[in-house]
Amino acid sequence: HITPEKFYVEACDDGADDVLAIDRVSTEVTLTVKKDVPPSAVTRPIYGILGTIRLVAGTYLIVITKKKKVGEIFSHVIWKATDFDILSYKKTMLHLTDIQLQDNKVFLSMLNHVLSVDGFYFSTTYDLTHTLQRLANTSPEFQEMSLLER
Numbered sequence: 001h002i003t004p005e006k007f008y009v010e011a012c013d014d015g016a017d018d019v020l021a022i023d024r025v026s027t028e029v030t031l032t033v034k035k036d037v038p039p040s041a042v043t044r045p046i047y048g049i050l051g052t053i054r055l056v057a058g059t060y061l062i063v064i065t066k067k068k069k070v071g072e073i074f075s076h077v078i079w080k081a082t083d084f085d086i087l088s089y090k091k092t093m094l095h096l097t098d099i100q101l102q103d104n105k106v107f108l109s110m111l112n113h114v115l116s117v118d119g120f121y122f123s124t125t126y127d128l129t130h131t132l133q134r135l136a137n138t139s140p141e142f143q144e145m146s147l148l149e150r
Helices: 098-116 132-136 140-144
Strands: 006-010 018-023 029-033 048-055 058-073 076-088
Touching: 048 076, 048 098, 058 098, 076 098
Parallel strands: none
Antiparallel strands: 006 018, 018 029, 048 058, 058 076
């Protein structure tokens, strides 16, 4: 969900009430609940957050807008991110000079080129950041941690 003040990222899991709120001015990230999302918010589906990047115009949020199933590992689905959106935290570019606007446009073009290259894979249930060998040699406590905590 997008408002002029915040981005709200709502989980699609059944029973999930938490919503990630990202302040577009302070860049502060907090957890809130669904009822706090204003009804005026523009809503669109995303499949994940790739991250944030700071360019000349300010901070941008990079989200995955399309995905394709490429396989499974131990019944865990592996997805390939195939399309992205780069969302500006700033509501306007009026604070930039013509040269800064041009530089920012070049950097956005470079970023779009990098994102168009194959190789962005993810899983919502399996740890792709560690090898199977490393996972086999970790402690039970590590195995019980969420993917986020790892």
